[in-house]
Amino acid sequence: MKKILALAMTVVMSGLLLAGCGSAGSTASAPANTAPQKIVVGLDDNFPPMGFRDEKNNLVGFDIDLATEAAKRLGMQVEFKPIDWNSKEVELNSKKIDVLWNGLTITEERKKNIAFTKAYMENRQIIVVLPNSDIKTKANLAGKTVGVQDGSSSVDALNNDAATLKTFKELKKYSDNVNALLDLKAGRVDAVVVDEIVGRYYTNKKPGEYTILSDNFGSEEYGVGLRKDDTQLLEKIQKALDDMKKDGKAAEISQKWFGENIVK
Known part of the structure; x- marks a missing residue:
């Protein structure tokens, strides 16, 4: 009987040791601030x-x-x-x-x-208009409807130029720049303020359809x-x-x- 009890205790203790080893390996937390895989x-x-x-x-x-x-x-x-x-x-x-x-x-x-x-990377906030537009400078945006991507740095750039912004007839916000530029083409807005990198990439794919003004709303960094x-x-x-x-x-x-x- 004693031998059976001793053997049983040995099995139990071995199981606990093994469980303890397995637990340490699976629950040990990763060091704080460790980069993910x-x-x-x-x-x-x-x-x-x-x-x-x-x-x-x-x-x-x-x-x-x-x-x-x-x-x-x-x-x-x-x-x-x-x-x-x-x-x-x-x-x-x-x-x-x-x-x-x-x-x-x-x-x-x-x-x-x-x-x-x-x-x-460096970037600027440019103004895009149609080739036949009477908008030649930032000042010409007075009384106009201007498109911009909501939540973008273009919004920040316009807010930083409050004097010009308050002259707009309307600041129309879009979910993305592509739709803003499509609305410009359709005549639903008079100009679009957009990241230069995005604006030039898009307008270069459609030569003759858009014009980029020399005026801009400032530079920034990515x-x-x-x-x-x-x-x-x-x-x-x-x-x-x-x-x-x-x-x-x-x-x-x-x-x-x-x-x-x-x-x-």
Whole structure:
């Protein structure tokens, strides 16, 4: 009987030891602020040439290629998740996505809520009109209906020029720049304020249909946005970007989409 009890106790103790070992391996939490094995990139999927869908509905673009290459160098998987760009900071801080990587303008206001990499590209807020338009300068926008993408840095740029903004007949906001430009073509708005990179890409595909004014609403810089506490992931992405600039990969991607190296 004693032998049976001893054997039973040995089995029980062995089981507890094994369970303890298994538990430690499965429940040990990852170190704080550890970079993930997969990054989910939040983007506006109608923002050419940074991120948009091609004729086969595949996500393509400059930032798509840049993020894919960065993830490859970091040994991470990457998932691209289209979001409502007007709610981008909520999407990021609620952890539905890991980064905002889609022509995201660095602003002091955004810095209050999210962290940024160093700027990788410069951009301006341009004014697009039709070739026969009587609008030649910012001042000519007085009494006009102006289109803009809601939640974009174009809205911020206009708000920063309150003197000009208050002269508009109406500021009409769209879910994306493409629809704003289509409404311009249809005569439903008189002008569109848009990121230069997007505006020039779109208008160059339709030569003669649009005119870009020499006046603009200021310059800005693009960066990758992350949660403020994701410092390790920020460092990793920044290193990948720095390396891509040094070895020419970033220039190669820029050449593909813009015909020249415009990476900062």
